[in-house]
Amino acid sequence: MEESIPLEAARPHGPMALELIKLMRPKQWTKNLLVFAAPLFTGGIGKHESLIPALFAFVALCLASSTIYVINDLLDIERDRKHPKKCLRPLASGAVPTGLAIFLIPVLLFGSLATSYWGANFTTTLLIGSYLILQSTYNVGMKHTAVADVFAISLGFVLRAIVGATAIHVTISGWLLFCTGALALMLGYGKRRQEYIMQGEERGQTRESLNHYSLQALDGLLLMAATTAAISYGIYAIDSKTAQHYPALVITALPVFYGVSRYILVAFTRDEGGEPESLLFSDRHILLSVVGFIALAAIAMSGIRIPFLEGLR
Secondary structure: OOOOOOHHHOOOOOOHHHHHHHHOOHHHHHHHHHHHHHHHHOOOOOOHHHHHHHHHHHHHHHHHHHHHHHHHHHHOHHHHOOOOOHHHOOOOOOOOOHHHHHHHHHHHHHHHHHHHHHHOOHHHHHHHHHHHHHHHHHHHOHHHOOOHHHHHHHHHHHHHHHHHHHHOOOOOOHHHHHHHHHHHHHHHHHHHHHHHHHHHHHHHHHOHHHHHOOHHHHHHHHHHHHHHHHHHHHHHHHHOHHHHHOHHHHHHHHHHHHHHHHHHHHHHHOOOOOOHHHHHHHOHHHHHHHHHHHHHHHHHHOOOOOHHHHHHO
16 A cells, blocks of 8 residues: 655745745746737837836736636645646645635735726726636636637637737737637647646546547647637738738748747647747747747837838738
8 A cells, every 4th residue: 555645745845935926827927928919019019108008917917817826726726636747836735825825816816906907997907807707717617628628718818918908098900819819729729638648547637628638639629720820810910900001010920830830840749738838938949939020020010111012001
């Protein structure tokens, strides 16, 4: 009979402040950088009146997402203890008491809504509230249903992009939102695929929805989402109102197509893709795609004219 290991001995515990920061998952805050899509594609990224509200919206979303992560870890504490990696999370490992985590939830929630209302506007606050409701619905039910679990995550990304637009009082192209949602689906199915492979026959113990997927289905869904994301961005870069005004925007499609292609290669050859925020820094091709996209977008939005692209207007 195997000797059980005391929970508190699962891993060394750091200072409580550090464990609380880990509980809020700051590495995941990179997802909220989507709020800057609207300022970037409206030429307001360098303007004080656009940048400041967008920064407040970013902070508010970070606090909101941390609220959800704490709730998620509280609900999944027993499942996480059976997971090869999630068992090291602050709550699952016993590094942070559940009582302290429960106290942290209203603090983060109030901070999020207050920051968005004071630093942006009421509409942005309502959207962040909608994001919180969506993610709460995901935690209590949708995450257990195949496809619905990834769609809920994708809608969260779309809401992030809309929050950025409302914070600076601009509209956002439907094609850009469509691309954002498709990219999120691609990353979501990529994560489910890695979990499906990594956890083997015990996959249902840590994520119930994995019982309803198959590897072939995940391969197909991943490729469908990747293709949709690439094509929809290509259409946005040529046919949107922003592209009509800044025809050089089409050059940004190159790093998008390359980055998507590289992600597919990594997902299928190395069975990675489960942690996109880690993959961003571990695969230099994907990192260069992101950096190249930002640089080319800034150049295009500066109003540079490229003669042979003028006919795209």
